[in-house]
Amino acid sequence: MLMETLTMRKPMLLAGEWVFRERTIDVFDPQDNSLIATVPSASAEDMLHAIEQATEGFLIASAMPVHERIAVLNRAAAWIEDHMELYAETIARESSKTITEARKEVRRCIETLRISAEEARRINGETLSFDQMPGSENRVGYYYRFPIGVIAAITPFNDPLNLTAHKVGPAIAAGNAIIVKPSLATPLSAFLLAEAFDRAGLPPKVLSVITGDDREIGDVLVTHPDVRMISFTGGLSTGKSIMQKAGLKKMSMELGSNSPAIVLNDADLSNAVLSTLSGAFWAAGQNCLGVQRIYVQEGVYEKFVSEFVSHTLKYRVGNKLSEHTDMGPLINEKEAKRVESWVNEAVEKGGKLLCGGKREGAYYYPTVMENVPADCKLASDEIFGPVVTLYPVSDLESAVRLANSVNFGLQAGIFTRDLEKAFFAIRKLEVGGVMINDSSDYRIDAMPFGGVKGSGLGREGVKFTLQEMTDAKVVCFKL
Numbered sequence: 001m002l003m004e005t006l007t008m009r010k011p012m013l014l015a016g017e018w019v020f021r022e023r024t025i026d027v028f029d030p031q032d033n034s035l036i037a038t039v040p041s042a043s044a045e046d047m048l049h050a051i052e053q054a055t056e057g058f059l060i061a062s063a064m065p066v067h068e069r070i071a072v073l074n075r076a077a078a079w080i081e082d083h084m085e086l087y088a089e090t091i092a093r094e095s096s097k098t099i100t101e102a103r104k105e106v107r108r109c110i111e112t113l114r115i116s117a118e119e120a121r122r123i124n125g126e127t128l129s130f131d132q133m134p135g136s137e138n139r140v141g142y143y144y145r146f147p148i149g150v151i152a153a154i155t156p157f158n159d160p161l162n163l164t165a166h167k168v169g170p171a172i173a174a175g176n177a178i179i180v181k182p183s184l185a186t187p188l189s190a191f192l193l194a195e196a197f198d199r200a201g202l203p204p205k206v207l208s209v210i211t212g213d214d215r216e217i218g219d220v221l222v223t224h225p226d227v228r229m230i231s232f233t234g235g236l237s238t239g240k241s242i243m244q245k246a247g248l249k250k251m252s253m254e255l256g257s258n259s260p261a262i263v264l265n266d267a268d269l270s271n272a273v274l275s276t277l278s279g280a281f282w283a284a285g286q287n288c289l290g291v292q293r294i295y296v297q298e299g300v301y302e303k304f305v306s307e308f309v310s311h312t313l314k315y316r317v318g319n320k321l322s323e324h325t326d327m328g329p330l331i332n333e334k335e336a337k338r339v340e341s342w343v344n345e346a347v348e349k350g351g352k353l354l355c356g357g358k359r360e361g362a363y364y365y366p367t368v369m370e371n372v373p374a375d376c377k378l379a380s381d382e383i384f385g386p387v388v389t390l391y392p393v394s395d396l397e398s399a400v401r402l403a404n405s406v407n408f409g410l411q412a413g414i415f416t417r418d419l420e421k422a423f424f425a426i427r428k429l430e431v432g433g434v435m436i437n438d439s440s441d442y443r444i445d446a447m448p449f450g451g452v453k454g455s456g457l458g459r460e461g462v463k464f465t466l467q468e469m470t471d472a473k474v475v476c477f478k479l
Contacts (some may be wrong), residue, residue: 012188012211013194015053016204021046025184025211028092030329030362031320036093038189039472044406047220050179050208054150055226057205057279062147064203067122068155069173070290075200077110080193084110087161087192089321094186095160096284097199098325101158109162112445115462116169123174125467130476132287139477145173148471149228154220154242156233157331158286158384160186164193166445167231168207170465174196180209181221185331187211206401219261229469233288234452235382245319249298252458252468254450256288256382257410259440262425265299267415271437273307275413276388279409279439281315285386288409289441292383294390295399308368309354316367329362330385336364339385343367346376356387370418380406396421404430410451411440432459 011018021040029036053067080087084106091102125144130136153167164180171178182190187209194209210217222230222242229250232242236255243251257348261279263272279291296304320328330336345370347353367387372379378389393399396416403412411433414425418466432451435442444448450459458468 005196010037010191012041013209016206027094030331039211040387042210042217044216046218047217050210051224051226054177054179057151059208061177062175063439069120070204071119072200073113076196077113079196079199081110083441090188090192091161092189092320096286096328098320098328101283106163109165112165115446116173119466120173120465138479139476143472143474146468146473150226151176151229152227153178153180154232155165155182157183157185160189163233164190166460170462170469174466174469176469177206248362253456255456257408257455258292258382258406259411260293261291261413261439262399263296264416264461265297266417268447272415275439277311279441280388281327281386284327291439295393298392312355312366312368317365333362336362339364342377346378347371349376400428407454409453410455413439433479
């Protein structure tokens with residue numbers, strides 16, 4: 001089912017079968033709102049069937065020898081590599097990413113699957129010293145890790161291929177079955193990932209990718225007792241809603257952020273400007289790691305502002321498929337209008353607009369603000385758009401206090417040449433990752449990834465997702 005073109009009906013993968021449905025959902029290119037495909041609108045019965053089949057798929061997956069799991073994952077990665085441009089063009093057409101950004105995402109997806117194959121051979125336990133407790137001298141044993149069953153994966157629009165791979169790859173490596181419900185804005189990339197596994201020889205029933213209304217099929221997926229884990233990437237309010245509905249299940253939730261960066265007087269200013277610029281405007285700011293707040297020490301504040309604004313004004317906004325474009329549109333005009341309203345609120349409350357603040361349809365131009373009051377949405381919530389706020393600070397302690405002042409804590413960046421100051425930030429910043437001399441927007445697919453507070457629960461990153469997707473079983477022999 002290789003998707004040669006985008007302007008057609010697309011089937012979904014239901015327990016190993018590619019199926020159409022009479023009801024459909026339109027997929028639009030956010031650049032011009034043109035229709036690029038239609039996908040099935042699954043029913044509650046479809047989802048129930050997918051779950052029923054996945055319970056059988058789990059028995060198949062868990063019985064697969066590790067070498068077969070490794071082979072499937074590597075063949076899927078190779079298929080994507082052989083069709084890289086199709087995958088990149090699909091991401092660029094259905095999402096906000098430029099073709100350059102999309103190609104990077106495809107390369108990362110390939111890496112994610114290959115790391116999953118490597119980690120499949122390292123799902124190990126260890127021996128236990130039972131004789132550490134008096135009376136247990138005649139016992140020996142160990143623990144090992146085993147797959148947990150059917151996993152529900154709910155994925156977002158902003159990294160439609162690689163974030164899906166971060167759930168599917170480890171699930172298959174661990175021997176689980178998985179049902180993916182992708183964002184309705186960007187389902188085509190998830191279908192292409194499923195096609196890669198289909199071509200790679202993954203047994204039927206192990207993987208389904210189902211599209212449909214959140215209320216009709218989403219609630220069935222998250223509440224069903226046979227679904228043993230939910231892996232969700234998305235917004236905080238949706239994450240809370242899922243947890244309230246799901247019942248007793250494992251949860252892995254990455255819920256976004258309002259990421260800070262700190263620039264001290266001794267920083268390499270050029271590096272700080274370029275790193276935070278990319279961090280703020282990559283994928284039109286629709287990035288959970290995107291730099292939203294920058295705290296700059298007073299000694300370099302004016303120079304930093306001048307250089308940051310100057311570079312922002314050079315950003316090329318336009319056609320996503322052009323290799324000369326730096327930034328494309330937001331995912332739709334509704335989101336662009338929301339970003340516009342947040343900026344307008346900040347201006348009305350006294351914030352100063354340094355550049356940007358302009359909307360054209362789904363496009364919102366890179367925007368830089370300063371003096372944004374703390375009671376604005378822009379100061380405390382996740383903007384998920386190309387807007388960054390700058391603040392002067394007197395010292396590192398003040399910057400850390402302000403960085404910690406919101407109900408998010410995914411990652412943070414600090415720019416300094418002083419090791420003591422770097423380690424102060426490492427200890428005191430309430431986040432899941434601290435990037436030294438880099439923006440918050442840095443990640444490799446092998447590292448543990450996740451946050452604290454409103455940024456979520458658990459950790460992704462292939463090895464760490466595998467831990468989440470398996471349980472420990474203790475074995476003890478009484479001799």
